[in-house]
Amino acid sequence: MTKKAKWIWRYGDYEIFHNVLLHMRRKRYGVPYPALWALDSVEPNVLFTKKFVLEEPTKFTVFTNGLGQVRVNRQLYPVGEEIVCSAGEKVIDVLVTNPRGLPAAFVVGEKVFSDESWFCDDKKAPMDCVGCSPAYYRAADNVEEFPFALKKISVFTKEETAGGCLYDFGKETYAFLVLENITEHTQVYFGESREEALDTQYAYLRETVLPAAKARLEKRAFRFAYVCGKQQPTAVYGEYEYLPMEKIGGFSSDDEELNTIYQIGERTLELCAREFYIDGIKRDHWVWSGDAYQAFMIHNCLFADREIVKRTITALLGKPPYRRHVNTINDYSLYLIVSAYDYYFQSGDAEFVRKIWARLKELYAFCVERLDENGFVCKRQGDWIFVDWSNTLDKDGPPCALQILLWKANKCMRELAVVLGDRLEFLLDGDALKEKIFEKYYDGERGAFIDGFTSGKRMINRQQNVFAVLYGFTNEAQTRRIVETVLCGDAPAITTPFFKFFELAALGKCGKTERVFEFVKAYWGGMVKLGATSFWEEYDPTKTEHYAMYGDKYGKSLCHVWGSGPVYLMINYLAGIQITSVGGATYEVKPCVNGVKDYTARMPVSNGWVEVEKRGARVNVYAMSAGGTLILDGKRYLIEKEKQLTVEVTGEMLERSTDEN
C-alpha cells in the first residue's frame, strides 16, 4: 500500500531479540558457544496504541508478529482483516502476545498506519515509545530476520591436497559457503589462515555436510575453506553477507603502505558491522561494549548512517534492572555511557538519547551505587575490573584509570541531562571526584597518575595517563608533563591493540602525528607484511607464531574491530578532521602537512562531508557542510560550503616535524 507504514515494536526489544540470535552463532570445534553474560528477553505481552482524529471514514488492516487483537475505541477486531472505521476520535489499540519471538505490529491504511508516532504499553513501565526501522514496511516483512545484503563471491584459488581441496577466497570474509552436488558426507574446515583450514584437528570452525544438490552452510568467518573427501563439489562459492551502509568517508595517499593499512582497516570494520558491532567475526562474535566504543569512533569517520551505533548501544543497554555490569565489566558500563554521549555529540540526535535515557540513568545509578567509600569504582561481587590486559599494571584496589573513566562518564551524563532538561541532582559532583582522584593518584613530582594506591607500589603505567590526556582530565601543563614523562617516556609499553588505540588517539590529540604513524606503519604494516587481509585481535611483531590464543591453536581472531584504529587515526589526525560542536555544527580541519606528500581524506560531517586534499605544498578543502574552519600553521580559514578553499603551505612548515608543533 504505502511505504510510510512501518512495523513497530516495544522500543529496544528488536535489539534485545536480535542480540540473543547474534550471540547464538559462535561455535568452537562444532560446539555452540553463546555469550558468557546474561542475555535479555523481550516483553511477551505488549499493547501498541495511538489516538487518531479522523475527518472521514477510513480503512486499515492490522498484521501482528504473534497473537494479535485490535481495538478501535474498545471495539474488538481480528488482525488480518480490513477494518472500516468511521470518522471521529479513535483510539486504536493493537495487543500482541508472543512468547516465542518479537511482538510487533504493522498497521497499514491511508490515514491509519503504524510508525514511530505510536506508543507502547508493556503494562509494567509507563507508556513508552515504539521502535521501528525503514527495513520493515510491508506486511510480509519478518522483523525476526535481520535485513542483511548478500553478494556472491568466488573462489580465488583452488589447491588440491591428498585429502581434499583448499579453496582460497583471497581475503577474509563472512559468508554462507555454498557447495553444489555433494555426493557423500563431507567435512569442511574453515580457516582465517591457510594453516587453520588445513589443520583438521584444530580448525576452529567446521561443518559436516550431508549429500545434497546444493548445500548452503551456516554463515561463517573465513578466508579459506578446506573441503575434505575425494568427491569434491561441482561448484564452490560464497554468499557474502553484509550490512549495507553508504560509505562517505575515505582516505588515499601516495603512500601505498598507508593506503593498504587504511583499506584493510575499513574492511575489518565493515566485516564486524553486523546487527551490532561485534568484537570479531570468528571470535568472540559477541557484542562487547569496550570494543564497540572504539568501533563507533572509527565508524564516525566513514558513515553518516548511524543506525548500527544506535542499535549497538540499545542492545548493550538491554533490559533493566541492572544486576551485573555490561558484559560483566565495570569499565564497559562506563564506556557505554560515554558512547551514548559521543553518539549525541557526533549526530546531534537528542531524540535517541531521550528514548534510552531511562535505561542510561538506571545503568549510571547502578554504577554509582557500587562505588566505594572514596566514591571510586571498585570490585564488587560479580564485577570484572578490566582496564587492560597488562603484566605491569598494578590492579590492587581501585585503579586510577577507571576513576578517570567514571569522571568522564559523569561528565557525559551531565551534558546529556542538560540537553534533555533533566534535573542534575542524581549526578556525582565531578569536581569533587576530580579532586579526590588527584589526591589519591596524582604524583606531582613525577607528573603522572599512579596505577593505584592500595598496594603502596606507586607504579606508573600508561593506561590512566592515556585517559587523562584523551578525556581532557588534566590542564595543559599537566598534560604536557604526562606526554613527556609517560606517553613519550619509558613507562611500560601497552601490549593490546585495544589500549594502543586509545594511546595513539591521545598522542594524535597532542599533535604527535609522526610518532603515531611511525607506530601505525610498524605495527599494522607488520600484519600487512604477514599477509593480513583484515586486522587481528593481537599482534606481537617479536613473535613468529601468530594464530594461537586462549589455549586454542587458532584461537586468535584475525578480523577484530579494534584493529581498525588506523582509519580513525588517518582521518582524525593525519587529515585532521574533527567535529568541534554537537552534530558537526562546527568542525575543524588541521591537516598534517609533513610526512605524507599527497593525500585525500573525506569525512561525513553533519548532513554533508568535508574533503581535504593535500598535494605537496597545497591544501584544498571542499565541504558539503557549513561550519568548518581550516587551521594551518596557526592561521584560521573559513571553509565555505560548496566552495573550494586552497591554501599554500610554507616551506618552513613542511620541513618542521609535526611532533614539534
Place this chain on the structure above:
Amino acid sequence: MTKKAKWIWRYGDYEIFHNVLLHMRRKRYGVPYPALWALDSVEPNVLFTKKFVLEEPTKFTVFTNGLGQVRVNRQLYPVGEEIVCSAGEKVIDVLVTNPRGLPAAFVVGEKVFSDESWFCDDKKAPMDCVGCSPAYYRAADNVEEFPFALKKISVFTKEETAGGCLYDFGKETYAFLVLENITEHTQVYFGESREEALDTQYAYLRETVLPAAKARLEKRAFRFAYVCGKQQPTAVYGEYEYLPMEKIGGFSSDDEELNTIYQIGERTLELCAREFYIDGIKRDHWVWSGDAYQAFMIHNCLFADREIVKRTITALLGKPPYRRHVNTINDYSLYLIVSAYDYYFQSGDAEFVRKIWARLKELYAFCVERLDENGFVCKRQGDWIFVDWSNTLDKDGPPCALQILLWKANKCMRELAVVLGDRLEFLLDGDALKEKIFEKYYDGERGAFIDGFTSGKRMINRQQNVFAVLYGFTNEAQTRRIVETVLCGDAPAITTPFFKFFELAALGKCGKTERVFEFVKAYWGGMVKLGATSFWEEYDPTKTEHYAMYGDKYGKSLCHVWGSGPVYLMINYLAGIQITSVGGATYEVKPCVNGVKDYTARMPVSNGWVEVEKRGARVNVYAMSAGGTLILDGKRYLIEKEKQLTVEVTGEMLERSTDEN
C-alpha cells in the same frame, strides 16, 4: 535409561512460560483476548551446573531445549552425544540459550543425571535452584507441552434444527471438539448454555472449520456445540482435557440436594484446574490471584497433590522486579502472600517457600513501599483497589478490608520468615498496624469496622468485618459482636460469590453451620434447579436472565472456580475437618451432628486422610493420619491412626440448633 533423571529449568521459568501460553487461549467472538496485565518472559541464556565426585569413569548424554553446550571441568562437549567422563571431581555445566521457548536441560546417565539437586545461574541473580517435574523424564519429553490427560467424551443428545445440528454433551466440559468428514466450510458455535450455542450472533466461542476428514478444533469450554450446515459431520465427539490428580477428599449424604451441590462443586473446581487454577474455563480463562486463593482453600479439601497450588503461586509471582500489583490489584498481591503461607501451613513444605522466598519478599516490599502515611494500603498510580464488587461499600480512601488483609499478610510473612530463619527487620510492626486499624476504623459503639474513614460516612458493610472474623483479627468478644451485629445483622448483603464464600467461611468458623447451609441450598441449589452442571461466576436468584455479563449476552462464565465454595464448606464446617498445625501434624474433627442425618466426608491430612461417617446418632471416624482429635459436645477424643473411633451423640445435642452451639 533411568527415571531418576528429569528435565530441569531455571526455577519459575516453566510456570512463567506456560502462563503466557495459557493466557493466549481466550477468545471472544473469534478474536484473541490475552490477559490485560503484563506477562513475563523467561531468561533466555542460563547455565545449569552441579559438581559430581565420581569414583569411577561414567557416561552420560545431555539434551537441551534450545541451543546447548556442555562443559566438564571447562572442557567443551556437544549435546546429544554420549560423553565419557573419567573419575574424579567434575563440575558439569550445561548452557542453554533459547529466545523462542523454555531453556531446559536433560542429563541422563547412571551417575550423572539432572534433577532438583542441580543449580541454575541466569548470570543476573545469585545462583539459584532449578525447577523440574516428574512428568518430564525422557529425552523426547517436550517441556513446552503441558502434561494434561485426555478422555474421549460422547455426545449426550443430538437435536436437529433448520440450520444445523445441536450436540449436547450433557454437562459442562473443556475439550477438543472432533468432527469427522467435514465436506464444506462449517461454522461451529459453542455454548455453556443451549441458548448460547444456538445464538449464532452472540455465542462467545466459535470456530470456522475447513473441509477435512477429521477436524480437531481448539480446546474450548462448552456443554453444547451447534454445528451449522446441511452436511453434518459423520461423527462428533469430544476429547476432554484434564489435569490428572488423585482425589482423596469427598462427601456424600442422604441429602440428595447437598450431594448434587457437592458433586457440581467438585466438577467446577476440576474443570478450572488447568496448568494453574484459572477463574473460569470460558472466561476469563486467566489466572487471578484472588480466585486462585479460594481455589486453593477448596483444593486442600480434596487433593494431597499440591503441584498445581505451587505452580499457580509461582506463575502469579512471575518475575521481579514488581512494578505493578499481581493482576494489577493491591488486594491480589496480599492474597498471594497469604496463599503462600496457607500452602506452607497445609503441606508443611518449607522447601517450596524457600524457593520462592526472594520473590515473595520482593512482592511484600513492593506492597510496603506503597503504603500511605498511616501505613495503610492506598491507591497509587496503576493500582486497582478491588475489595469486592458492591454498590454499598464506601471505597473513598484506604478501605478497612485491605488493612486487615495487610495485617494478615504481614503475619503470614512473619511466620514464614521464622520458619526459614530469615531476619524479621523487614517486616511491619503487626501490633502497631492493628492498633492503627482499630483507631481509624473500629466503631466501638456499633461493635464493627467501618468501610473507610475518608468520606466521613462511617458506613458499615460486611467485607472488612468478614476479614476480621476470618483472620482472627478481633478478640472473642469483638468477634461475637461482629457476628451478631453485622454477619447476622442487617448490613447490606454481599452480592458476589467471591466475597460470599469468605462470609460463609467466617460464619462456618463461628459455628453458624445452619445459616451457612441454608444459604448454600438457597443459592447453589438455585443454580442446580436452573440446570447448572457447573457453578457460575454470579447468580442472582431474583432475576430470570442469567447469561449476560460485562455487556455480552453470554458473557457470564458458567463454570467459575469460586463457585466451588460448598465443597470447602461441607468438609470444613459440616464434617468439621480442619488442620490445626503445620502440615496437618494435628487436626480436629468437629462434625455437625444436626441438620443432616447421614453423611460421609473424607479429607486428605498430612500423608494420609481422615474420614468422618455420621449415621444418625453415631459418628465413626477413621484416619490414615496420626494427630487427630474428635470433638463432640465439648468432649475431646483421640483419633488413633488406622483404628476406628465411634462415638454416640446424645439426643439433646442432636436436637439443638448448631448455630446456638
